[in-house]
Amino acid sequence: MSAWLDPVRAALDSAASPVTFWFRDDDAGWDDGALDRLLDRCHQHSVHLDLAVIPVELRDDLAVSLRDHAATGLVHLHQHGFCHRNHETEGRTCEFGPSRGRAQQQQDLADGQALLRGHLGAFVEPVFTPPWNRCTGDTAAALVELGIRVLSRDSTATPFGHPSLAEAPITVDWFASRKGERLSRAEVGERIAAQAADGSSPVGVMLHHAVTDTDELALIDQLMALIDAHPMAVSSSIVRLPASGLSAAADVDASSSAG
Numbered sequence: 641m642s643a644w645l646d647p648v649r650a651a652l653d654s655a656a657s658p659v660t661f662w663f664r665d666d667d668a669g670w671d672d673g674a675l676d677r678l679l680d681r682c683h684q685h686s687v688h689l690d691l692a693v694i695p696v697e698l699r700d701d702l703a704v705s706l707r708d709h710a711a712t713g714l715v716h717l718h719q720h721g722f723c724h725r726n727h728e729t730e731g732r733t734c735e736f737g738p739s740r741g742r743a744q745q746q747q748d749l750a751d752g753q754a755l756l757r758g759h760l761g762a763f764v765e766p767v768f769t770p771p772w773n774r775c776t777g778d779t780a781a782a783l784v785e786l787g788i789r790v791l792s793r794d795s796t797a798t799p800f801g802h803p804s805l806a807e808a809p810i811t812v813d814w815f816a817s818r819k820g821e822r823l824s825r826a827e828v829g830e831r832i833a834a835q836a837a838d839g840s841s842p843v844g845v846m847l848h849h850a851v852t853d854t855d856e857l858a859l860i861d862q863l864m865a866l867i868d869a870h871p872m873a874v875s876s877s878i879v880r881l882p883a884s885g886l887s888a889a890a891d892v893d894a895s896s897s898a899g
């Protein structure tokens with residue numbers, strides 16, 4: 641049934657110290673029904689989840705629901721871009737990309753923070769996930785000025801090394817593909833297991849509820865159940881990650897990250 645998780649189970653069984661897992665789900669504001677179904681799984685298994693919320697997609701009814709979820713202490717809310725729109729005319733899809741300067745980016749970020757705070761108040765955590773996991777050094781500088789303390793992209797992104805901005809890269813994309821083809825569930829299980837066995841840093845899993853169907857949700861449920869049940873698995877949220885999961889990459893000259 642959950643044979644795909646056997647390697648993860650084995651890695652946890654032989655772990656010398658507890659393995660920290662965290663989940664980031666993107667695009668709150670899209671498909672509230674699918675979001676509710678995913679959050680229900682988190683509560684069922686007492687697993688923390690960091691929810692990246694698109695500011696302009698936040699409506700009153702969704703805000704009420706998100707505040708209720710966050711009040712449980714398991715669901716953590718942070719900013720996901722501003723309107724989740726691609727501004728680049730060439731190159732890779734990006735909302736906070738090279739065609740947008742520091743001033744434009746900072747305005748979008750500030751407007752997004754204001755929208756989030758207006759709806760969610762103190763539940764907004766000082767974390768930022770850029771749409772498509774991409775942004776520039778200007779974004780990092782603007783985030784610092786706005787009081788954001790953690791940037792979350794994926795593990796292939798080169799850290800900006802800003803001394804005031806920690807980074808929490810996701811390490812497993814649930815919907816990852818290779819050469820245009822989705823990884824099988826067994827391959828996803830092996831990736832998670834390899835990171836759990838390595839033990840040097842937390843395992844960060846990126847989810848997208850809006851493209852998660854019933855079958856996919858059942859698999860996520862199996863992973864969350866294992867994390868809940870296994871004595872060597874620990875669930876965390878981004879701001880509570882141990883130092884090994886939050887790199888400030890201070891060895892990179894911060895002044896070179898602009899531009």
Ligand SMILES: [Zn+2]
Binds near residue numbers: 720771
């Ligand atoms: Zn997104």
